[in-house]
Amino acid sequence: MIRKPKRFIAGAICPRCGELDKLVMFRQEERAFRECVSCGFADEILAHSPTRLATRIDTPSPSTAGTVAAVKFVDPVPGSGQ
Numbered sequence: 001m002i003r004k005p006k007r008f009i010a011g012a013i014c015p016r017c018g019e020l021d022k023l024v025m026f027r028q029e030e031r032a033f034r035e036c037v038s039c040g041f042a043d044e045i046l047a048h049s050p051t052r053l054a055t056r057i058d059t060p061s062p063s064t065a066g067t068v069a070a071v072k073f074v075d076p077v078p079g080s081g082q
Contacts, residue, residue, distance in 0.1 A: 009034065011057065016041040 006024040014022050017039040025034050025045070035042040 006035070014039060014041055 004027055006026040008021065009023045009025055010021065012023040012034075013020055014036040017036060019036065019038045022036050022038040023034050024037060025032065027033070032045040033042060034045055
């Protein structure tokens with residue numbers, strides 16, 4: 001049996017521990033699995049399971065959620081070549 005390497009799922013969040021970028025995906029025979037290298041969570045990726053995992057883009061950071069900042073546009077300096 002040829003064993004394929006485990007591959008990290010970029011931006012994925014572990015459903016158990018909530019750690020970012022700790023999930024790996026691998027195949028055994030014809031079945032696909034995911035596993036957290038931080039807490040050991042593992043499950044089989046089924047055909048009817050959601051194909052899109054939660055990422056850091058889906059869940060905003062608590063420190064930036066709901067913050068609004070003003071933006072000021074500045075004219076370029078005349079003669080600067082812009």
